[in-house]
Amino acid sequence: GDSVTQMEGPVTLSEEAFLTINCTYTATGYPSLFWYVQYPGEGLQLLLKATKADDKGSNKGFEATYRKETTSFHLEKGSVQVSDSAVYFCALILTGGGNKLTFGTGTQLKVEL
């Protein structure tokens, strides 16, 4: 079946450090890939997405590139801020009829001064 694997957290970084959160997937078809962010006590917000191979999604300084050859969609940010502290979820949905998001387990990011 389809699945998403994320690196385990928590990830603790100092402000202005470089962030990478790894995400790999397995899928029977051609998925669209997403990163969602959940701030404490809130719902999920779509952070960025990519719908086909080699697409790069970007938003608020975060980037992720859809790598079909390595089945990966790693999330990166060049300089994190304390306000980026949250839980980040990688997810996929199959293109062409799939209705359900398949989530990774989430990675908690803590950014300290």
Add this chain to the structure above:
Amino acid sequence: GAVVSQHPSRVICKSGTSVKIECRSLDFQATTMFWYRQFPKKSLMLMATSNEGSKATYEQGVEKDKFLINHASLTLSTLTVTSAHPEDSSFYICSAREGTAGNTIYFGEGSWLTVV
């Protein structure tokens, strides 16, 4: 991006009573909505898929008679927790699929349910 709104954001109810949570897509029509439950420091657990005008499809292990889902219009789905018990206390999140293009799913803000 598209907006999905949930109401109420927090609710406290007594054991044995029922409570309804609403999920609305504010600026798009959602033929499909999803209801999730999230336990502390855990990922989201899909409870059911709600299709406008038809019965919801429940995931294995989710009691359909306890968690009633209604999707009466293209912008509104409701989750009713019937005969609530303290173990039903949780964070419930809905999402809606924007059907125009891209298979993008947007989430509501979530609803905290506490059963006392």
